[in-house]
Amino acid sequence: MNRRRLIYALILAVAFVSGVIVCLPGISRLIRPRHSHAIPPLYQNLRILQNAIGQYGIEFGEFPARSPEEIASALLGKNPKQLRVLTRTNALVDPFGTPYRITIVGRSVEVRSAGPNRTFGDADDVVMERDQ
Numbered sequence: 001m002n003r004r005r006l007i008y009a010l011i012l013a014v015a016f017v018s019g020v021i022v023c024l025p026g027i028s029r030l031i032r033p034r035h036s037h038a039i040p041p042l043y044q045n046l047r048i049l050q051n052a053i054g055q056y057g058i059e060f061g062e063f064p065a066r067s068p069e070e071i072a073s074a075l076l077g078k079n080p081k082q083l084r085v086l087t088r089t090n091a092l093v094d095p096f097g098t099p100y101r102i103t104i105v106g107r108s109v110e111v112r113s114a115g116p117n118r119t120f121g122d123a124d125d126v127v128m129e130r131d132q
Contacts, residue, residue, distance in 0.1 A: 043126070046100075048091045053132065054109075054130075094115075096118055098114040112125055
């Protein structure tokens with residue numbers, strides 16, 4: 001008798017797990033962030049900025065380690081050689097309309113988006129940090 005109950009419990013468990021697995025794709029569509037369409041361009045822009053800062057460092061032997069506005073100006077050509085290492089000014093603003101926050105400390109470069117809610121310092125910020 002116990003063996004029969006064990007078999008029934010096992011069948012119910014397998015059916016339950018199978019049902020959960022089948023429903024997962026539908027559930028993920030329901031809980032997907034409202035601005036998920038903006039995430040791929042966001043990561044692309046973060047990489048573009050990281051690469052531009054790295055290129056600037058190679059060209060000038062140092063990074064434009066000042067305010068985010070001065071970093072942006074230097075990348076866009078306001079530098080001793082008037083070299084534009086960043087060609088798209090819209091790469092300085094995230095897909096949600098907020099300027100990226102760029103922080104350079106030593107060889108570490110952090111580029112931060114405020115995320116969909118446009119507020120820095122909370123859970124939806126997207127950060128890319130890399131040593132150059």
